[in-house]
Amino acid sequence: MTGLPSNHDMARLHGPLMQRAGAIAASLFDAAAIDFRDAADTAPGKPRARRVSLSRGANPGIVREGSSHTCVTYTDPVSERSLAMILAAMAGPEDPIAADPESLSVFALAERLAVSDIPVLINGPTGTGKEVLSRFIHTRSNRKDGPFIAVNCAAMPETMLEAMLFGHQKGAFTGATSASEGFMRAADGGTLLLDEIAELPLQLQAKLLRALQEQEVVPIGSTKAIKVDVRIIACANRDLPAEVAEGRFRADLYYRLNVFPLTLRPLRERADDVAPLAFALALRHSQGATPCFTEGALAMLKLHSWPGNVRELENVVRRALLLAHGSATIAPEHIVFDSPARLVSHLAIGGLAVAHGGAGMVPDVDEGTRKLSSIVQHSEARHIVEVLDACGGNRLRAARELGISERTLRYRLASMREAGIEIGHRAFGGGR
Structure with a gap:
């Protein structure tokens, strides 16, 4: 430029x-x-x-x-x-x-790789601008006139992920009253952003890998593969090599996506x-x-x-x-900074370093934090911690007790950590 x-x-x-x-x-x-x-x-x-x-x-x-x-x-x-x-x-x-200067160097590098079609893996904490960088790559590429489809893998219902990504035929499952092309076909000729890729279930990781390798998708209920021309940009706010080592992310998909890694640092840096x-x-x-x-x-x-x-x-x-x-x-x-939902002191509960505020784990709050949203967040955090404690830190068992998927539990734990509620490493480990 x-x-x-x-x-x-x-x-x-x-x-x-x-x-x-x-x-x-x-x-x-x-x-x-x-x-x-x-x-x-x-x-x-x-x-x-x-x-x-x-x-x-x-x-x-x-x-x-x-x-x-x-x-x-x-x-x-x-x-x-x-x-x-x-x-x-x-x-x-x-x-x-x-x-x-380092941010500018990332964008300068992104502009250089935009002209190719190689997959890009963008790493960085939540809220650092990974989608902005993804759009920047798309608009500087030869695909700029094609669609840019952003998909948050953590925000979609787990039972619907496959249909939403790859599409489905009419009548393929209960409630499928019409056919759907899915996000990959919708991004044909353009760019597909897979945000929070670490939240993708293992069985879908295998199907995504095949779709990337063959540049084709097979909608649910169909036996016919449909060719697609899509550039993939994946974003992760967790350490994917660690996820691979723990068996939660396929190594072959990681290497397929990690052709050109970019990293966005936290804003404080x-x-x-x-x-x-x-x-x-x-x-x-x-x-x-x-x-x-x-x-x-x-x-x-x-x-x-x-x-x-x-x-x-x-x-x-x-x-x-x-x-x-x-x-x-x-x-x-x-200038009034956010007051994170941080509890007062630390105790080890079930192997988790959890901050709490004494009796009932209710934090000391002033009038400005006695809002319903804060109360609900504290109540949910307290209940999740108590269930994790009762399950000895086992995430799979805790998720079953809570009536949610393990993936949803990981998402809630990550949200709690970002809000300033300190939860030790075991809550983010395997815990199975």
């Missing part, structure tokens, strides 16, 4: 900021789709381009004027805030946002991404003038550990917009 187009006036008025933004834009955006100009320039804009107007003034700010025009006022061309605002203004609805992401999220969730983060507010955001990654940042930004309503700035007093 080329850098941002410029002219003599733009170079004279905004040269330092344009140079910094242009270096990053070359890795993330389609420069031809961005119409950069000084705010005083009233010439007609480029057709179908996102217009970004720049001005320099004492009061920094960012204002969205319609769906394709953003005005940015900056004070210091070399400040982190100025760069963050211009990156947020340049980004399209599905464009990635990054400024951290890429602090330079925080400010542009914060401005982009503020633009997304506000109308008209967007309150501008002060330097102090940005410093607070960069120092946070972000256990919930970008999803948590989005919560904080939306909360700040509400608290700063009517104000031109988002100051440190408007």
Whole structure:
């Protein structure tokens, strides 16, 4: 990709900021789709381009004027805030946002491999932007005009996974009142994203492997294979080599998917991404003038550990917009971080290191956390821990006692861990 187009006036008025933004834009955006100009320039804009107007003034700010025009006022061309605002203004609805050098190197590498059809395995914690990276690969590939189908393997009912992935014939099973092509055929000519691939049951892993090797699917109820042309991108938030070693993930499927691995680090390890992401999220969730983060507010955001990654940042930004309503700035007093469902002290229960709050395992909460959602989350966590304790940490038995599948139990345990409820390693191990 080329850098941002410029002219003599733009170079004279905004040269330092344009140079910094242009270096990053070359890795993330389609420069031809961005119409950069000084705010005083009233010439007609480029057709179908996102217009970004720049001005320099004492009061920094960012204002969205319609769906394709953003005005940015900056004070210091070399400040982190100025760069963050211009990156947020340049980004399209599905464009990635990054400024951290390692994040930029991942996207630069992703652009290079996008031109091929090799499978890609994206690793990283939940909420780090794996689907955004997947879409980036798709839009930079020769398949960009084809469909992009995203499937969360953990969110689909286990009994329906095979039919939803590979399709089915009418009458193939009870309730199949009509035929369905399935996600793989729906993605024909494009890209299929299999998110949380580690949650795919073993028997379906074998069928997926064959579909990838032969580039064909056999719908349920049919004996005829149907050819498909699909590029597979898989995402995992768990250690797949460890899953292979424990027998929960097929080694042959792992090596089939792991042709080109990419890794997205947690947000806390890429602090330079925080400010542009914060401005982009503020633009997304506000109308008209967007309150501008002060330097102090940005410093607070960069120092946070972000256990919930970008999803948590989005919560904080939306909360700040509400608290700063009517104000031109988002100051440190408007920054309120998520309060994770973390219990108070630790005891070993059934071999699990579980945090709890004394009698009845009820945490100390203030008025702000006595919401129904928090109470339900704590109650569910307590019950799951008690059943796991009674089953000696055996996940399969505990799932049966709870009336859910082991896969669903693993998903609940992972959600509890992400929410800050500390559960020891055995709960995530084999436990059979």
